[in-house]
Amino acid sequence: MTRCYNFCAGPAALPVPVLERARDEMLNWHGAGLSIMEMSHRSTEVMGVAARAESALRELMGVSDDYAVLFLQGGASTQFSAVPLNLLGEDGVADYVNTGQWSKKAIAEAKRFGAVNVAASSEDAKFSTIPPREDWKLSDNAAYLHYTPNETIGGVEYFWVPEVDAPLVVDMSSTILSRPVNVADYGVIYAGAQKNIGPAGLTLVIVRRDLLGKADAKCPAMLNWQKAADNDSMYNTPPTFALYLAGLVFDWLQECGGLAAMEVINRRKAQKLYAAIDDSPFYANPVEIPSRSLMNVPFTLANDALDKQFLAEADAAGLLNLKGHRSVGGMRASIYNAVGEDAVDTLIAFMNDFEQRNG
Ligand SMILES: *Cc1c(COP(=O)(O)O)cnc(C)c1O
Numbered sequence: 001m002t003r004c005y006n007f008c009a010g011p012a013a014l015p016v017p018v019l020e021r022a023r024d025e026m027l028n029w030h031g032a033g034l035s036i037m038e039m040s041h042r043s044t045e046v047m048g049v050a051a052r053a054e055s056a057l058r059e060l061m062g063v064s065d066d067y068a069v070l071f072l073q074g075g076a077s078t079q080f081s082a083v084p085l086n087l088l089g090e091d092g093v094a095d096y097v098n099t100g101q102w103s104k105k106a107i108a109e110a111k112r113f114g115a116v117n118v119a120a121s122s123e124d125a126k127f128s129t130i131p132p133r134e135d136w137k138l139s140d141n142a143a144y145l146h147y148t149p150n151e152t153i154g155g156v157e158y159f160w161v162p163e164v165d166a167p168l169v170v171d172m173s174s175t176i177l178s179r180p181v182n183v184a185d186y187g188v189i190y191a192g193a194q195k196n197i198g199p200a201g202l203t204l205v206i207v208r209r210d211l212l213g214k215a216d217a218k219c220p221a222m223l224n225w226q227k228a229a230d231n232d233s234m235y236n237t238p239p240t241f242a243l244y245l246a247g248l249v250f251d252w253l254q255e256c257g258g259l260a261a262m263e264v265i266n267r268r269k270a271q272k273l274y275a276a277i278d279d280s281p282f283y284a285n286p287v288e289i290p291s292r293s294l295m296n297v298p299f300t301l302a303n304d305a306l307d308k309q310f311l312a313e314a315d316a317a318g319l320l321n322l323k324g325h326r327s328v329g330g331m332r333a334s335i336y337n338a339v340g341e342d343a344v345d346t347l348i349a350f351m352n353d354f355e356q357r358n359g
Pocket of ligand 1: 192
């Protein structure tokens with residue numbers, strides 16, 4: 001069997017050992033005589049899977065007991081609404097930093113629920129930079145400051161944590177688990193699972209407990225973090241199979257040496273790919289160097305008339321899903337944890353060869 005290299009931005013590549021283990025356990029989970037996805041979410045088995053996934057994640061990321069870990073549904077996009085509904089209050093104001101398409105969506109949703117101040121934006125720079133902290137125009141007494149540590153579409157990543165008084169609320173969908181973070185720097189971390197956690201259908205929210213219990217009276221029960229925390233993320237039926245797979249991914253990450261070990265590999269992968277782009281007159285990446293994403297690497301060809309040919313030949317070579325987001329065009333290689341260094345090496349060799357033949 002040949003597996004292709006998958007550079008999809010999401011749902012993204014999953015580690016082969018995780019898929020193999022899920023395959024082996026599919027019909028008869030740990031001798032139970034049925035698959036994990038056929039069991040009640042209230043069963044000892046599934047409650048155990050959920051509890052182990054939570055403790056593995058806490059260990060990987062260093063999440064203290066001051067934080068609740070919630071496994072929810074609806075994707076990061078649902079959290080765009082849940083964040084203001086849980087934190088903004090009647091007369092509150094929230095600060096947002098706009099660094100790309102995902103920030104914009106978060107801002108648009110928050111505006112439905114209350115006052116939003118866009119403290120800074122890099123839209124005029126076509127989202128190729130992060131506005132320097134000293135230029136941010138913060139509100140007095142903001143309920144929170146929201147930003148997107150990694151913009152999946154533009155390929156722009158923060159390698160610093162903003163110092164502000166308000167709690168930081170971050171959409172970490174495409175950078176979570178790619179390197180260690182200091183959880184204590186944040187009020188709320190949320191992420192859709194389908195980039196670096198597991199399959200689609202699961203949403204992770206890590207929330208400092210003192211930020212619970214502030215939800216608007218109109219906040220739907222399904223979006224209320226306090227309710228989720230009170231019910232161990234089982235207020236309703238959780239996505240049990242996705243949660244099980246996420247648990248396997250967390251175990252795999254532990255076996256790889258944890259997030260510090262992943263960071264070493266991820267930096268090496270990204271550094272190689274950016275070097276290949278920068279060393280060539282044929283390829284280009286528009287992002288300012290200090291803010292280049294480790295996970296999502298957009299690049300353009302010198303002649304966009306060659307885009308289709310590039311993608312077709314890449315496909316034929318087993319390098320899949322390199323098409324850039326429709327809003328920016330060109331190519332994008334998403335090189336999450338499960339995309340190995342061999343995948344990046346093969347991509348670079350292909351790019352060099354393509355340039356030789358067409359440059
Ligand atoms: C993929 C992504 C989203 C959207 O996630 P869904 O789970 O599809 O709602 C939001 N923010 C970022 C940064 C993303 O990468």
